[in-house]
Amino acid sequence: MAYERALYFAVENEYEEIRRHNEADLEARRSAVYEAVPEIREIDDEIHSAGLSIVNLAVQSPKDMNQRLAALRDHQKSLQIRRKTLLLENGFDADELSMRYMCERCKDTGVSDHKPCECYRRRLIMKAFEKSNLSQQLRNQSFKTFDYSLYSQEIDPQFGVSPYNAIHNIVTVCKQFVADFDRTDKNLLFWGESGLGKTFLSTCIAKELIKEGYSVIYETTYQIVSRLEDYKFKRGDDMESLKTQAQRLYESDLLILDDLGAEFSTAYTNAALFDILNSRLIANKKTIINTNLSMKELADRYSERVISRIMGSYQILQFIGEDLRLKTSVNAFGENK
Numbered sequence: 001m002a003y004e005r006a007l008y009f010a011v012e013n014e015y016e017e018i019r020r021h022n023e024a025d026l027e028a029r030r031s032a033v034y035e036a037v038p039e040i041r042e043i044d045d046e047i048h049s050a051g052l053s054i055v056n057l058a059v060q061s062p063k064d065m066n067q068r069l070a071a072l073r074d075h076q077k078s079l080q081i082r083r084k085t086l087l088l089e090n091g092f093d094a095d096e097l098s099m100r101y102m103c104e105r106c107k108d109t110g111v112s113d114h115k116p117c118e119c120y121r122r123r124l125i126m127k128a129f130e131k132s133n134l135s136q137q138l139r140n141q142s143f144k145t146f147d148y149s150l151y152s153q154e155i156d157p158q159f160g161v162s163p164y165n166a167i168h169n170i171v172t173v174c175k176q177f178v179a180d181f182d183r184t185d186k187n188l189l190f191w192g193e194s195g196l197g198k199t200f201l202s203t204c205i206a207k208e209l210i211k212e213g214y215s216v217i218y219e220t221t222y223q224i225v226s227r228l229e230d231y232k233f234k235r236g237d238d239m240e241s242l243k244t245q246a247q248r249l250y251e252s253d254l255l256i257l258d259d260l261g262a263e264f265s266t267a268y269t270n271a272a273l274f275d276i277l278n279s280r281l282i283a284n285k286k287t288i289i290n291t292n293l294s295m296k297e298l299a300d301r302y303s304e305r306v307i308s309r310i311m312g313s314y315q316i317l318q319f320i321g322e323d324l325r326l327k328t329s330v331n332a333f334g335e336n337k
């Protein structure tokens, strides 16, 4: 899988920025050292001119070249030892005048052994996290940190199953969704009260897929609708960016549409939502919908077309239990409301 091109450009720019910073950082340290110990500047000048002599010798290649090269190298070496001693004597680090890198392996080029460095891959993933609008949640939410103990093991008489078992089944479906992402034509609809982990699990799925190189966007339905309205009705300088954002709703590998039903519903917004959902289905782009509304409430709110589309191509997963945010001192599930 390959990320959007814009991500690669953004990462390349980051490396350029880092290298500029490294240069400026070294320059600042050098100035401070020269000011404190002027002799070191003289030594550096001498090392530099010895270097030039070595190059000249190599170009001219006189008869006694090897002897003179060896002498110059010895001279350089002793200068370097003197320089190091002076640095340490004056309270500096031995490598005070060396370039310092964020990544020693690739020296902040992003390439090591003719391959993208590990740090490059990490930066790319971080950029993809940012693009998904989930960077905050993605830092600490994952299948590994999912806390089943928050769900009651008592059987809920209404559903004949405990919230604990229900969520176990849902997590299994979520993991399978990730594993089969390229092969399945399945979409997911998470349905249940607020605070039962719908957004959390959507984030877990997003995280796994982004790490594998898929593009993921998370938006509340409210945000999507206002974005589309802006694009349709607003006129101004930011049209290009609005257009790009609107396009990404159609083109991302996974769209997480959070809080369906919380947006202000009009004929226009309904049509716009249907268009996104439908276009994604046709293009076999996966979508996860989160909603607090039941199928009946959804049917009352949206057109018949939207609902039959959803019923036909989404696996509907019901979240049951009590609002978990009331059980935890912190808002562990980061739901929208």
Ligand SMILES: [Zn+2]
Pocket: 103, 104, 105, 106, 107, 108, 109, 110, 111, 112, 117, 118, 119, 120
């Ligand atoms: Zn690196």
